[in-house]
Amino acid sequence: MFSADLLANAVVSGLLLGGFYAAVAIGLAIVFGQLDIVNIAHPAFVIVGSYTAYIFNTTFGFDPILVGVAAMPLFFAVGVAIYRLYYAAFERTGQESLSGLAFFFGLMFIIEVTLILAYGVDYRLVSAGYSAQTLSIGFVDLPGRMLVPFLVAMTLTAAVWLYLSRTFMGRAIQAVAQDRGALQLMGADPVRIKQWAFGLGIATAAIAGALLIIIGPVEPSVGRQYIGRVFAIVVLGGMGSIQGMLIAALLLGVTENLVSTFYGPSWSPAVAFGVLLATLAIRPAGLFGR
Amino acid sequence: MRGRGFWAASAALLAAGLAFTELADNPYYFNATYVVLQALIMAVAWNILGGFTGYVNFGSAAFFAVGAYTTIFLQKAFGLPLPLMILAAGLACGLIGLGVGYLTLRLKGVYFAIATLAMGIVLETLVNNWSYVGGAKGTFMLTPDEHLWFDSYSEMLFMIMLVLALGSIAISRALSSSRLGRGLAAIRDDEVAAECSGVPTLRLKLVSTTVMGAMMGVAGAPYPYFVTYVDPISAFNLFIAVNAIAMPMIGGTSHWAGPVIGALLVGSAQEVITVTISSELNVLLVGIMLVLFITLAPQGIVGLARKHWRKRS
Numbered sequence: 001m002f003s004a005d006l007l008a009n010a011v012v013s014g015l016l017l018g019g020f021y022a023a024v025a026i027g028l029a030i031v032f033g034q035l036d037i038v039n040i041a042h043p044a045f046v047i048v049g050s051y052t053a054y055i056f057n058t059t060f061g062f063d064p065i066l067v068g069v070a071a072m073p074l075f076f077a078v079g080v081a082i083y084r085l086y087y088a089a090f091e092r093t094g095q096e097s098l099s100g101l102a103f104f105f106g107l108m109f110i111i112e113v114t115l116i117l118a119y120g121v122d123y124r125l126v127s128a129g130y131s132a133q134t135l136s137i138g139f140v141d142l143p144g145r146m147l148v149p150f151l152v153a154m155t156l157t158a159a160v161w162l163y164l165s166r167t168f169m170g171r172a173i174q175a176v177a178q179d180r181g182a183l184q185l186m187g188a189d190p191v192r193i194k195q196w197a198f199g200l201g202i203a204t205a206a207i208a209g210a211l212l213i214i215i216g217p218v219e220p221s222v223g224r225q226y227i228g229r230v231f232a233i234v235v236l237g238g239m240g241s242i243q244g245m246l247i248a249a250l251l252l253g254v255t256e257n258l259v260s261t262f263y264g265p266s267w268s269p270a271v272a273f274g275v276l277l278a279t280l281a282i283r284p285a286g287l288f289g290r
Numbered sequence: 291m292r293g294r295g296f297w298a299a300s301a302a303l304l305a306a307g308l309a310f311t312e313l314a315d316n317p318y319y320f321n322a323t324y325v326v327l328q329a330l331i332m333a334v335a336w337n338i339l340g341g342f343t344g345y346v347n348f349g350s351a352a353f354f355a356v357g358a359y360t361t362i363f364l365q366k367a368f369g370l371p372l373p374l375m376i377l378a379a380g381l382a383c384g385l386i387g388l389g390v391g392y393l394t395l396r397l398k399g400v401y402f403a404i405a406t407l408a409m410g411i412v413l414e415t416l417v418n419n420w421s422y423v424g425g426a427k428g429t430f431m432l433t434p435d436e437h438l439w440f441d442s443y444s445e446m447l448f449m450i451m452l453v454l455a456l457g458s459i460a461i462s463r464a465l466s467s468s469r470l471g472r473g474l475a476a477i478r479d480d481e482v483a484a485e486c487s488g489v490p491t492l493r494l495k496l497v498s499t500t501v502m503g504a505m506m507g508v509a510g511a512p513y514p515y516f517v518t519y520v521d522p523i524s525a526f527n528l529f530i531a532v533n534a535i536a537m538p539m540i541g542g543t544s545h546w547a548g549p550v551i552g553a554l555l556v557g558s559a560q561e562v563i564t565v566t567i568s569s570e571l572n573v574l575l576v577g578i579m580l581v582l583f584i585t586l587a588p589q590g591i592v593g594l595a596r597k598h599w600r601k602r603s
Binding site: 085089099102103105109110117225231232235269270273281 | 344346393404405409411412414415416418426528536543573581588
């Protein structure tokens with residue numbers, strides 16, 4: 001049962017999986033980590049991204065990743081609109097904790113049920129040339145349906161990291177997380193910056209969704225399994241740190257894959273939530289707390 | 291509502307329930323009211339923590355499912371009578387609630403909410419892998435033959451649920467109007483200030499999470515007999531958790547009557563829509579109503595009524 005090449009394969013495919021998790025979690029790392037908005041509907045937006053990729057792939061034959069990139073502006077606009085509503089209804093009146101949470105919970109539910117009403121609960125999948133190919137290095141296999149999402153996820157992570165640390169707007173987003181009042185004194189409008197950042201966070205869901213449906217078939221309630229994963233990753237990564245988030249994502253991917261290889265796939269959902277519970281109970285600041 | 295009026299109304303409802311089981315024959319009525327009453331207990335229980343102290347619990351379905359699976363386990367292992375199982379489910383979920391209460395020591399606000407969500411999935415995975423109670427395949431429950439003096443088993447379950455619901459409302463009402471309830475409200479408004487003023491916040495939070503857990507477990511205990519087939523997907527259904535949050539939010543979380551009003555209104559609307567239109571649409575409706583109410587009327591129906599009252603006087 002236990003052998004070196006099985007272990008090596010489990011670790012490598014865990015790393016590929018973890019890289020993909022980073023793409024799902026990065027939007028939340030911005031929205032929850034930097035802005036302190038508990039968007040538990042983020043995985044639901046990822047699923048919307050998957051269905052967008054699915055629709056354009058099956059009707060026009062477009063590549064899912066291209067569809068994801070093309071859908072980003074639309075997702076951005078939706079994100080901005082949702083933030084405006086969230087700000088007007090909750091943040092301005094200081095009710096974001098209880099009502100804000102319930103708001104996103106309801107939003108997640110609405111998205112899921114709408115998708116079920118429109119497309120049913122059947123698993124949907126896309127076809128792309130690279131998903132059937134496999135790259136083999138020694139005894140380690142790198143299947144294309146995992147490798148391509150991994151590479152795209154790494155590109156996305158690097159791009160967001162560069163954006164946040166190099167551009168004016170990116171630094172302003174980090175500033176709004178640290179000290180809202182000081183930012184206002186510098187002549188920047190925190191609400192406009194937060195709305196931009198929220199839009200950016202939702203826009204990444206378009207790409208993450210395309211990657212999700214390349215990796216495997218998707219149905220509307222799949223998003224729920226990702227709630228635990230993405231929050232585990234963001235909290236473990238130390239809230240808003242992009243490097244920390246990436247390391248946490250890779251760690252979770254490898255752990256989950258090892259558990260599913262050696263104990264059976266039915267146990268793997270508990271890994272993320274177990275890690276999350278343990279982190280919250282023992283070290284809420286995460287591995288790389290700010 | 292003053293003390294005597296409340297008890298008189300409860301006794302009248304109980305008598306009406308008994309009369310209902312004597313007069314009505316159509317089993318649909320009992321099944322529909324059972325579902326509404328089950329949701330009512332869940333909503334009242336959620337509000338004891340969520341409404342009174344402001345800690346949001348997303349894991350309501352997990353407590354409900356543990357209650358249901360306690361019944362399944364005890365039925366398979368010992369074949370106990372239903373009242374004992376309800377008691378055992380209450381105890382088991384009360385203990386889990388106590389554990390959740392200790393989580394509040396370290397986790398405030400959103401972190402607590404996410405932790406309860408995580409707890410739900412961990413418990414679901416455990417049940418999925420526990421083959422004795424059916425695992426992921428689920429399990430069938432046989433309805434016992436005897437049903438006291440009632441015409442059918444579902445009539446008896448309806449009556450049991452009515453008693454449990456009235457009991458939950460009485461407990462919630464007693465909690466909210468007591469010294470303890472004022473302590474809980476102090477935690478909701480400002481936990482640090484409450485602690486500084488000598489409110490024993492940890493003990494109060496533990497009481498509130500334990501009562502909440504026990505009540506949800508009690509609501510889940512008769513469920514296997516009601517549906518006769520239980521699997522993890524139906525018992526841990528997100529819909530149960532959404533209802534438990536939506537009903538108090540729509541009714542109003544600050545008053546004990548809020549979740550009752552919300553549950554009766556939303557629960558009955560769901561039953562009507564399920565029959566007349568479709569069951570998917572009824573699920574969607576709850577989500578939309580939840581979002582609409584918390585954006586437009588954060589104080590719920592109770593809050594709207596209060597505003598209306600003040601304007602008139």
